[in-house]
Amino acid sequence: MKIFLDTANIEEIRNGVATGTVSGVTTNPSIISKENKTFRKCIDDIMAVDTELTVLAEVIAEDKDGMIEEALNLSRISDNIVVKIPITVEGLAAIKVLSRKRIQTTATLIFSLNQAIAASCAGADYVAPFVGRLDDINADGLGLIKLIKKTFAIQNMKTRIIAASLRSPQAVAELFSEGCDIVTMPGKILYAMLKHPLTNAGLKKFNEDWQKVPNE
Ligand code: E4P
Numbered sequence: 001m002k003i004f005l006d007t008a009n010i011e012e013i014r015n016g017v018a019t020g021t022v023s024g025v026t027t028n029p030s031i032i033s034k035e036n037k038t039f040r041k042c043i044d045d046i047m048a049v050d051t052e053l054t055v056l057a058e059v060i061a062e063d064k065d066g067m068i069e070e071a072l073n074l075s076r077i078s079d080n081i082v083v084k085i086p087i088t089v090e091g092l093a094a095i096k097v098l099s100r101k102r103i104q105t106t107a108t109l110i111f112s113l114n115q116a117i118a119a120s121c122a123g124a125d126y127v128a129p130f131v132g133r134l135d136d137i138n139a140d141g142l143g144l145i146k147l148i149k150k151t152f153a154i155q156n157m158k159t160r161i162i163a164a165s166l167r168s169p170q171a172v173a174e175l176f177s178e179g180c181d182i183v184t185m186p187g188k189i190l191y192a193m194l195k196h197p198l199t200n201a202g203l204k205k206f207n208e209d210w211q212k213v214p215n216e
Helices: 010-018 029-033 037-047 066-078 089-100 113-122 133-137 141-154 169-177 187-194 198-209
Strands: 003-004 022-024 052-056 081-086 105-110 124-128 159-161 181-187
Touching: 003 159, 010 022, 010 037, 010 105, 010 187, 037 066, 037 113, 052 169, 066 081, 066 089, 066 169, 089 105, 089 113, 089 181, 105 113, 105 181, 113 124, 124 141, 133 141, 133 169, 141 169, 169 181, 169 187, 181 187
Parallel strands: 003 022, 003 181, 022 052, 052 081, 081 105, 105 124, 124 159, 159 181
Antiparallel strands: none
């Protein structure tokens, strides 16, 4: 069970890592575009926060050879890079080649069980179903995760599931309890996950009561 942050914002990543709960960072072209710096600088800055972080970086090319070339360049930056490849026919072909070269891949933009099956058969290490974007259109994001998990287990597939596109802290608990290996989320969902009013009230009471304990 691993928590990743879905952002390229260094302050958000630094603060998230400081909670001790975060072991990876996911990016995509939209996330990178918010940072006003080059793709390479974004990736380098993320890895400088914590060299142990797993970092997911997405290819831009749409053809197999272009994807492979970008993936190889990204993988040379660090062993901790996992290359995100969109789930297209060209993407599947690239995943196959990269898996033979032992380059770690995540098939991204997964919206159906069949897409997850195809990615796994091509050799993807991870699939990233976009739970929130399905929920946004009144489809069942959590239901898709359950189906993928069940199918991979029945078929004994090693591909792991990164639930992406999170919209609420409740979804995190549901996704992990249904067997998601990794959930990636924005920093605000991570903090919302950690909070509980009874924890705050309990801590306040402990502090008040501690004042009544005589000094040594
Ligand atoms: C994962 O990295 C995905 O690209 C990301 O979670 C998508 O999130 P969004 O649907 O909020 O854009």
